[in-house]
Amino acid sequence: MIKKGRLILLLIVLLFSGCVPKQIIDEVQLMHAIGFDELPDENIKGTITYPIFNPDGNVRVETLTAVSHTSRFIRSMLNTQSPKTLTTGQLRVVLFNDRFADNGILEIVNSLYRDPNVGNRLYLAVVNGSTNKLLTTNYTAAPLPSMYITDMLEQNINTENLPKTNLHVFLYSYYGEGMDPFLPIIKAREKTIQLEGIALFRGEKYVGKLDHKESFAFKVLLEGSKTGHYEVEVKKGKRRGHAVVRNIKGTTTYKVKKVNGVPQFDVKIKILGELHEYPHWLNLEEASNIALIEKTFKKQVHGEAKSIINKFQRLKVDPLGFGDQVRRREKGWDFKEFQKQYPDIKINVTTEVEVVESGVIE
Incomplete structure (x- = not known):
């Protein structure tokens, strides 16, 4: 009786496995990247890349x-141009031209989310240019x-x-x-690709950006951070120079x-x-020189934190989720009312900085 039950179970498994569409690796083309550019007349240019071994x-x-x-x-x-069926099973990154992102990217992002072959860890980015x-x-x-x-974005994270x-x-x-999304901004150089900063979205539309230096304060404000570098402009008397501080814990x-x-x-903020x-x-x-760097670092980070807010x-x-902070603390929170209040809400920022040791002389 037990053997008969096992046989029936095996037949059911085989039956259902035969109903699932199979994609043999040699019979499909694995897309690695997709890019979308805005064209006149509401047209979209799509570009894909795939590896050939x-x-x-x-x-x-x-x-x-x-x-x-x-x-x-x-x-x-x-x-219609590919000798093999294109599939998203190995899709790593999807790119949006900045002009395309101005008009909204949700339709494509939702399409990616509904695709069972696409993982949630897929990278999205805005491209300054084509x-x-x-x-x-x-x-x-x-x-x-x-x-x-993908390697560049991962190591910068x-x-x-x-x-x-x-x-x-x-x-x-x-x-x-009570929160808005953001994406990295990248740009093609002559023989390299550079991370330029962070694209800010109001809903699905790209409306502003932060540069690489501003991203330091943003990352600490957003999630706390144990990474990142900040260049401090140092002045003493008539002399001017620059110091680099690595974030150990923010x-x-x-x-x-x-x-x-x-x-x-x-x-x-504590850094x-x-x-x-x-x-x-x-x-x-001289302890006074360490204190000078700390004071200058504090002043500049504090100023940038207030400026980006x-x-x-x-x-x-x-993108920092101030609305979400209120929502989590308040029953019956009114999102539309908060949206009206948000541009004029008072946000006080205090900053504490400590520099613990010195590194390599410039």
Whole structure:
């Protein structure tokens, strides 16, 4: 009886497995990157890259391009040029030209989310310039643009000023009340790709940006950070120079209170930094010179933190989730009312900085 039951179970498994579409690796073309550029007449240019593995072990990149009104039909048009069926099973990065992102990217992002072959850790990025040009250029750093971009974004998240970002993070911030999404901005140079900063979104539309230096304060404000570097302009008497501070630990705490029915915030930043480079004329054996760097570092980070928060309020974007901070503390929170209040809400910022040791002389 037990054997008979096992046999029936095996037949059911085989029956259902036969109903699932199979994709054999040699019979499909694995897309690694997709780029979208805005064209006149509401057309979209789509560019894809995929790797070709040669018998000698070398790998080269191939690209295909198509033009249509929708991203889904672009994929159909691309399939008409491909000897094998294009699939998203190894898709690593999706790029949006800045002009394209101005008009909104949600339709494509939602399409990616609904695709069962696409993982939530997929990287999204805004390109300053043409995504087609970026994906069709040969780079010295890596043979595949897709690998170059994903490795660059990953290492900047792990070691530099870029906050965590991927498809899941974007959609969480987009659909969550009281917060707005952001994406990295990249640009093609002659033989390299450079991370330029962070694209700010109001809903699905790209409306502003932060540069690489501003991203340091943003990352600490957003999620706390143990990574990143900051260049400090040092002045002493008639001498001027620059020092570089590496972030060892940065934290931010938020306190919310209501004043006459309007929320107010107290934001406290604490940064423990390590001095990596400094002007040769600055003697660090003198405690006053360490204090000078700390004071200057504090002043500059504090100023940039206040400046980017003011920028967010002016642009009516909330990537730091001030609205979410209120929502989590208040029953019956009114999102639309907060949106009206947000540009004029009082946000106080205090900053504490400590530089613990010196590094290499510049």
